[in-house]
Every structure is written in structure tokens, then in C-alpha cells.
Amino acid sequence: MRKTLIAIAAAALVAAPALSENISDPEEILTARHGYMLLLANQLAPLGAMAKGEMPYDAATAARAAASLAALASVDTSMLWAPGTEEGAIEDSSALPEILSNTADREARFAELTTASHTLSAAAGTDLEGLKAAMGAVGQACGGCHKQYRKSE
Numbered sequence: 013m014r015k016t017l018i019a020i021a022a023a024a025l026v027a028a029p030a031l032s033e034n035i036s037d038p039e040e041i042l043t044a045r046h047g048y049m050l051l052l053a054n055q056l057a058p059l060g061a062m063a064k065g066e067m068p069y070d071a072a073t074a075a076r077a078a079a080s081l082a083a084l085a086s087v088d089t090s091m092l093w094a095p096g097t098e099e100g101a102i103e104d105s106s107a108l109p110e111i112l113s114n115t116a117d118r119e120a121r122f123a124e125l126t127t128a129s130h131t132l133s134a135a136a137g138t139d140l141e142g143l144k145a146a147m148g149a150v151g152q153a154c155g156g157c158h159k160q161y162r163k164s165e
């Protein structure tokens with residue numbers, strides 16, 4: 013039993029470098045970036061629907077979605093903005109080149125999203141009024157960055 017466990021642990025250590033390899037291929041980074049954005053949108057969707065009255069308010073669902081959004085908004089996304097992934101350099105990218113180069117502004121905008129989504133997370137499970145009041149700042153953090161750095165269709 014003990015031997016088996018040691019063998020499994022050793023195998024896991026050997027496998028670890030492959031699992032922790034840096035993603036450097038622009039195509040993969042773009043896929044990861046789109047996936048990240050879609051995850052944000054996915055968590056925001058029920059919160060937006062409740063705020064607009066398109067879906068009945070449910071405290072547990074709201075709290076869970078807002079907590080997930082806050083967790084996603086706390087992720088370090090710096091690796092998602094690598095050179096070669098900007099619009100014009102690769103197919104299917106809508107990221108204007110400035111979001112890659114204006115690191116300080118990009119990080120400030122993500123910090124804004126982090127703060128707004130933590131405020132939302134604290135309020136969303138309390139009641140619908142609290143959810144509605146905290147949604148605006150999150151919407152602005154998403155929309156403000158898109159307006160500045162996402163190529164419009």
C-alpha cells in the first residue's frame with residue numbers, strides 16, 4: 013500500500029512539469045483569453061437577468077454567481093495579453109493593440125472590476141435591491157474596457 017502511494021506520488025511529480033508548462037503559442041493564449049471572458053459573461057448572465065427582472069431573484073443563485081465572478085476577477089490575467097495576440101496579428105482577435113502595451117491602464121481596469129465584483133459579491137445574496145445597486149459598477153468595468161480596447165464589430 014505504502015509502496016503504491018509512493019509510486020503514485022513520484023509519477024505525479026514527474027508529470028507535473030508537463031501540466032505546469034507555460035502557454036506561449038498565441039493561438040492558445042487567444043483561446044484562453046476568450047475562454048476567460050466567456051466565463052466572466054457566464055457568471056454575470058444570471059445576475060443581469062435578475063437585476064432586469066427577466067429571472068426571479070434567488071438569493072443562493074445570486075450569491076454563488078457573484079462569488080464566482082469575484083473569484084474570476086481576482087485572477088492575474090497578465091499572461092493573456094501577450095504580443096502576437098492583438099487584432100491584426102492573429103485571426104479572431106478583437107483586442108486592440110493598445111491593451112497589450114498600456115499595461116498600467118489595463119491593470120487599473122481589472123482592479124476596478126475586482127473591486128466592483130467584490131462589492132457585488134457582498135450584496136448579491138442579501139436582496140434584489142442590493143444586487144441591483146451593485147451591478148452598475150460591474151457593468152461599467154466590463155463596458156468601459158470594451159469601449160476602449162475591444163474592436164467593435
Ligand code: HEC
Nearest residue numbers: 046049052053056105106107121122125153154157161162
Ligand atoms: C481590462 C479590459 C476588460 C475587462 C475589464 C473586461 N473585458 Fe471582456 N474583453 C476585453 C477585450 C480586449 C476583448 C476582446 C478579446 C479578443 O477578441 O481577443 C474582450 C472580449 C469579451 C468577450 C468576447 C469573447 C469572445 O469569445 O470573443 C466577452 C463575452 C467579454 N469580453 C465579456 C466581459 C465581461 C462580462 C466582463 C466583465 C465582467 C469583461 N468582459 C471585462 C477586455 C475586457
